[in-house]
Amino acid sequence: MTDETAGSPKDTHYAKLRRAHRDAKRAGSGTAPRRGKGEPTPGRAAAPGRIWLYGLHTVEAALNNPRRRLHRLLVTRNALARLDIAEGDLPCPHEIAEPRALVAELGSEAVHQGVALETEPLSAKRLGELSGATLVLVLDQVTDPHNVGAILRSATAFAADAVVTTTRHSPQESGVLAKAASGALEYVTQIEVRNLAEALEELAEHGFATIGLDSEGPETFEESLAGEKLAIVLGAEGKGLRQKTRATVTKLARLPMPGAIHSLNVSNAAAIALYAARRHLGDL
DSSP states (O other), X not given: OOOTTTSOHHHHHHHXXXXXXXXXXHHHHTOOOOOOTTOOOBOOOOOTTXXXXXXXXXXXXXXXXXTOOEEXXXXXXXXXXXXXXXXXXXXXXXXXXXXXXXXXXXXXXOOOTTEEEEEOOOOOBOGGGOOSOOEEEEEESOOOHHHHHHHHHHHHHTTOSEEEEESSSSOOOOHXXXXXXXXXXXXXXXXXXXXXXXXXXXXXXXXXXXXXXXXXXXXXXXXXXXXXXXXXXEEBTTTBSOXXXXXXXXXXXXXXXXXXXXXXXXXXXXXXXXXXXHHHXXXX
């Protein structure tokens, strides 16, 4: 008798071919292939122009944001009791749902905590709309939504006036990004620019010292701080700042690290730089 999972190499090869043929037939007939035990299940695609936000802090902040266009809330009884909003005060249509209904919409990997909100993404602002700012973060093609979400959270904690990203090579607003931001998406101004070098030049014209974090920077970050307006520029993990960005910033500076590891996750570097910047500006 042949064991498809533990037979000879030839048996294993033919077993794989049979499974692939069987799955192909199911796909052609509209029947989904069997999913292995423990494999994640995908959710349904959101309606065009909409996204799903999930998680208690994320959804509660979104529900309290008057700039949000809200469409539908799915919430379990337990999660509703944990939201700091009475059921009668919910600002959009809602449905008391079982956890499996949320999994069907979001997929099994979403840590939804019993609540999901169908909404439209927030509109990004333009650099010309930024006024009265003294501290901004600029992201040079940081593409990981978990990192961007964590950066937005730190930016909110340290009262950054805005986070500037590029229209391309930046993550779009999503449930993953919003969950990592833990509600910060609703509080920090987000600005999109097409050309980062031109945006840095415009910031410099408005009195900002644009400081790029770079492990090979000639001076420490704290030594580089000067003036009353700061724009901290961070590059993607691994690649760092692009050459054009390095050539455009006012200064390149490093975060000194005496330990065995001499680099940080970009979101951690952002938090440290924001703390130092706020101290320089006299706010801490």
